Amino acid sequence: MHTFRFFASAAIASLALHAAPAFADEGMWTFDAFPAAKMQADYGWAPDGQWLGRVQAAAVRLTGGCSASFVSPEGLILTNHHCVVECAQDNSTDQRDLLKQGFVPARREEELKCPGQQAEVVTAITDVTQRVKVAIGSLTGEALVKARDAEVARIEKDGCKDAKTNRCQVVTLFGGGQYKLYTYRKYSDVRLAWAPEFQAAFFGGDPDNFNFPRYALDAAFLRAYENGKPVKVKSFLKWNPRAPKAGEATFVVGNPGSTQRLITGEQLAFQREVSLPLTNTILSELRGRLITAMAQSAQAKREGADQLFGIENSLKVYIGRQQALNDPTFVKMLADAEADLKGKTLGKPGIGDPWADTATAVKAYRDVYVPWRFIVPSCTLMEQALTLVQAAEERAKPNEQRLPGYTDSALELTEKTLLDQAPVYPWLEQLMMTWSLSKAREYLGADDADTKLLLGRESPEGLAEKLVGGSTLSDPAVRKALWDGGEKAIEASTDPLIVFARKIDARERELKKLVDERYTGPLAEAGAKLADARFMAYGDKVYPDATFTLRISYGKVQGWKERGQDVNPVTTLGGAFERATGAEPFDLAKGFEANAAKIDKSVPYDFVTTNDIIGGNSGSPVIDKAGTVIGAAFDGNIHSLGGNYGYQGEINRTVVVSAAAVQHALEVIYPAPALVKELGAK
Template identity: 45%
Template sequence: MWTYDAFPAAAVKASHGFEPSREWLDHVRLSSVRLAGGCSASFVSPDGLVMTNHHCIRSCVEDLSSPKRDYLATGFYAKAPGDELRCPKVEANQLVEMTDVTARLQGATQGLGGSAFNTALKAEMSKIESECATGPELRCDVVTLFNGGKYHLYKYRRFQDVRLAFAPEFSMAAFGGDPDNFNFPRFGFDAAFIRVWGTNGQPLKTDHFLSWAREGAREGDLVFVSGHPGGTERQSTVAELEFQRDVALPYTLLHLSEMRGMLREYASASPERWRTTRAKLRSVENGLKALRGRHQALAEPSLLGDKRKAEADLRAKVEADPKLKATTSGAWDAIARALDAYRPLLAEYKLKEGGDGFPSELFGLARQLVRAADELPKANAERLREYTDGQLPALRQGLLRDAPITPELEVVTLTFGFNRLRETLGADDPFVQEVLGREAPEELARALVKGTKLFDVKERQRLLEGGRAAVEASKDPMLLLARRVDARAREVRKRYEDSVESVLKKNGELLARARLAAYGTTGYPDATFTLRLSYGVVKGWAENGRTVAPLTTFAGAYARHTGKEPFRLPDSWLEAQGKVSGETPLDMATTHDIIGGNSGSPMVDREGRVVGLIFDGNLPSLGGRYAYVPETNRAVAVHGEGLLRALEHVYGANRLVKELRANQR
């Protein structure tokens, strides 16, 4: 997961005989796209066409659907530019500049500890971002690398007019459903195309885009993945990994398991409930399986055994260096103590501030409005991070999105959250009493959803622009609830930030500096949802006495069809059987080091041409959060050749095919 400014081009040449030039790297970087909701993508034509995964823009497809036009079921294809539909919630970012601001951040926090360190760090980050973001068309983020050993300022071009051009059926994008998720062989067509439109009302013109390869990738080929891995913990302390294994992951696994059961029961009651719930259910199932894999990886004694050895080695180097020892040796104990303090606090923090007690779009909007009214009048550096000047365009887009919210689903999810609050904190807890009073969870949820006006974008705009006076004058029940619980939610957030987050950041930075001093900067930093480049080859693996081939085919997809979900091919594919050679590759496995957030990443060859589209990993890759194991860790991608053939012969998306083939080489 290499940053573009430190990519080991010479090492690639030594092992594969190809050295990417700076021009090559800059072109692929500028052709790469980040979807602000948590995915990757890429420009694939000079007219702003962007390739990503279906599951990355599933919420857009769902927002554009209705009971009469279910695009998740039927798929979507815009036959003309004017038919492309704007995605209410999608923001695309293009990384245009990276600047090292380590000295400035470390200077601002020098000699500070605890909450003072955290406050100074966040204030300086906000100041740097505000200086950089000179207009709404720019997004600037100070990113933490090497766990605080380095800080970089990433400047992005921000695009908020993003329109849907093509999406297959949900059933084909997620073919195989939960049973096939994180498995291989795989036969999913998890691909979609959106388009960035410029401020002139025309598709964006871009000089940097990835052309399509005439020849697809084959077994053994060197290929590259450019994307935004969300987060890894490969440099975390043993105490932090044990906390994940023993406290954080069990809590979240229980929460997601109960939510999955609730959503399954709700969705089974009617076709319309299924239509409005399947995307959320799929997301919960995906998260549950991913986190279960992480937990199993941490439960494997060899993984933590290796981590203990690595930590002991670093401790020995620190002890042997008087200067490092003076500033670093107590960091491990400080982190362990902070995590001990977090154990009894985690559930309270997650429920009150983290959203688990209020899993509702409407409540989320209400909380944003309440906090915006409080935060925006403050000086930029004094605000909560999500309300700083640099975040305002994204905040406005989220609050003013014109997307449907399903009342019945809101009632069910709020009821679930209220029950979780009462069950976890206890019926006599003051916060629970503040929320429920004498109401039953379902009755309160129903009254809140029925009484709120926050479904209306114009009402949300009025409240946002009216500021504190408008919010305090409102009698909207959802706003009143958000105001009623905000003080206690902020209080637990402050306790977490002062006693846990600040200690982990400060001491994590000390350990990061020690690690850099001991081992240098030859490695790559943990993933932080920042752009990275990974290199690898198309390759299968051996597991439990079987050999897994790296390529699947169209014929394999038809053979896997049973006619019953989740192994039912949609009618478009059944009607197209025979139009594409059965030997055409459909999906492939590669040795790339990826993690969640890489979904939608383009896979390119030595010439920088598209040969695939990342959409998943195999089960062993789930342990990649903590360590990469090259023997079995595999990324899973839609094959570039199969993707283009399906667009043309299954979906008849001739306009897009022509656009992609125009620059094919």
């Protein structure tokens, strides 16, 4: 789905710590710190280094925000259907709707390129903590952020000499307590190889989202290419389409996006009181605007489907988080954990009172949050315009002085994302920009200087129409000319979106400087001290917040009790027929209806496990002790929405589409005999 700076800014990076050591199946562990002894004690078995190495080498990160895995030596990648929705839509037309019809190519030559997509595999994890901390030294505020980012840029450039095939990324862990260099082998040509109908993958729609029992075929296959040919990979996971067994150990390997389990009570209060209520209010309005617009025509319904899907999913997540932070029992659990850490470390040498420092930073952030959040309107073309304007200025600077995203290590992906050809829908761009401009005026006020900078004397509707309607940035050739032309081309451009981006760029940079000085820098200082406090109190029996980097969690196939009733951990294909009503969103996909007599109703469909995951884990392989794939994680239950802040083992569940159901679909519902042969299941 499309991602926007607006949504990204709604969640503040986790830079402080309070949680106690992990219990039971809790934890999204880094591969270089897997708690083998803990799992051995819990399960009587734990994977060894060879097992972990083999699995790590087959795990894939998709830059669109999902996880995946190689499942054949021919570069075949298993992920979720909702992770390929944007690719399917980008390759669709009114005559050939790949979301509605599904995509089952007869030959590999028919596999379709996914614009903006890149597949990445971790090849090394290196501790660079000391190098970054030395660069920071005793600096504070914005100076700290600049020094840290400069050293990160140097480390990433030093680590990846071949930017064509490798990508380096320094990741901040434990709020600044650790810095790790992740080295990736990247594949920039990713193609769609198989996808069922959208209705099969999202049966039950929004009502069933984050719920269980589920009856969703949320699976798809991609393929990595290089030099126009499928990639030959040495490491892949064996496909094992068997039934899951209640109580068996399972592993989820993927890239959880972000968690905020380590933030302080003051940061939680900010989310509960400020950011989440605002987010839920304006996203609800956007959802209503989009549904109304999509109802105008079949074409608009198709073109807006991916955007609506993403908005509804995000809205449910943020509503769930707000509910979690208003639950007294849940909040007490978090407060007790923070109190335990404080009691063990507050005032100790080298620790001081980082909680007070964090509170001061959060208070300062409240004053700049609204303008920082609304200064860049939300739509794809606006993102592209600002990227072009900023890239022209940043690329002229030395590598270590550039903004994140424009350093040498990040530049190739930034360029690919910007220049790959994908359809742009003017009505949708105008709707998004009108909505975000109107919300900026509403929350900033009509007389605010930033509102006047954005709108001048225009209305949100009128300005959006002028900017989108007059722009030629939807043409990738235009974007490429501006990218290649650098500062001279940007300064000479009369494209209304480029002119507008030039106008707001200076203010965004000014606000970033303010945020770095008052919030990001102080939190980095406090985060490092809180990391030291955590290590002092709990040793190495802890895991860092999620950072959209490779993690592994262990758990088991197990249901839970809901309102006093046992929830069975496994559903069957037959359950989808029983649940179907014939009306949206509980109408069966056409492939299911057409093949009803052939479908084995007893085949396991979806199942739940106790594995600890979060958004970004979508598409993660679910692996058994033998290291084989028995499913793909695609969701959590409703209780998992609070998992952003803390794990509750008795009710948090991961929802998985079984490999058995996917295999049956490949054989009977959406036949793909070549893929069946390639997967090699007996």
